[in-house]
Amino acid sequence: MNNLIYYFLLFILYSIIGWCIEIIWVGINKKELVNRGFLIGPYCPIYGIGSLLIIILLKDYYNNPLLLFILAALICTVLEYIISYIMEKLFRARWWDYSHLSFNVNGRIYLGNSALFGICGIALSLIHPYVNELILNVPSNISYIIFATLLIVFVFDVLTSVKIVSKLEMAAEAVKKDYTGELKEIVGSILKEKSKLLKRLALAYPKMVIKKKKSH
Numbered sequence: 001m002n003n004l005i006y007y008f009l010l011f012i013l014y015s016i017i018g019w020c021i022e023i024i025w026v027g028i029n030k031k032e033l034v035n036r037g038f039l040i041g042p043y044c045p046i047y048g049i050g051s052l053l054i055i056i057l058l059k060d061y062y063n064n065p066l067l068l069f070i071l072a073a074l075i076c077t078v079l080e081y082i083i084s085y086i087m088e089k090l091f092r093a094r095w096w097d098y099s100h101l102s103f104n105v106n107g108r109i110y111l112g113n114s115a116l117f118g119i120c121g122i123a124l125s126l127i128h129p130y131v132n133e134l135i136l137n138v139p140s141n142i143s144y145i146i147f148a149t150l151l152i153v154f155v156f157d158v159l160t161s162v163k164i165v166s167k168l169e170m171a172a173e174a175v176k177k178d179y180t181g182e183l184k185e186i187v188g189s190i191l192k193e194k195s196k197l198l199k200r201l202a203l204a205y206p207k208m209v210i211k212k213k214k215s216h
Helices: 003-030 045-057 065-091 111-136 140-166 180-215
Strands: none
Touching (some): 003 111, 045 065, 065 111, 065 140
C-alpha cells in the first residue's frame, strides 16, 4: 500500500476514534451530548495527528510502558498547546479551556489531560498492531477508492468549516471558555439554512424553465 494512503487512513481512523472518546468523556462530565471538534464530520484531527506522532516517533518504546507513557504525554501535551494557540489566533475562539482546573497552563493544557494522553499512548501501542494489520489487508484497488472518497470529504469539510467559522462574529467570551458547543450549533444552523435554500432552488428551477419556455 502507498505510504500516503496508509498514513491518511490511519489519521482518519484515529481521528474518528478520538471524536468518539471526546463525545463519551464530555458527555459523562457535562451530562449531555456535545458534538466535539472544529470540523463538521465525526472526527477530531488532533487525535489523528497525535496518534501518528506516537506511531512514528515512539514505536521503539512500545515495550517500555513507563517511558512510552511519559513521552506520549509530553508529545501530545505540546501538540494540544500548539493547536489551541493557532486556532485561537485564527478564529478568535477556543475549542477547549482548562482554566477552571488545577495545574493548567493558560487554560490550554493541564496535568490531568497529559496523564490521559500517556494512558492513550499505551493503549495505542496495544491496539495499533491490529489496526495496522486491518489496513494493510485492504486490497490496493479498494484502498485507492476509500482514500479518494475520504480525502474529498475531509478537504470539503475543512474548507466549509474554515469558511463558515472565519466569517462569524465571535462573542466576547469565545476566547475565555470552551466554545465548541456554541460554534457547532451556529455552524449547524447555517448549514441547515443553506440546505433549505438549495432545496427551494432545486424545486423552483423546473418551474422557472417551464415559465421561460412559455414566454417564448
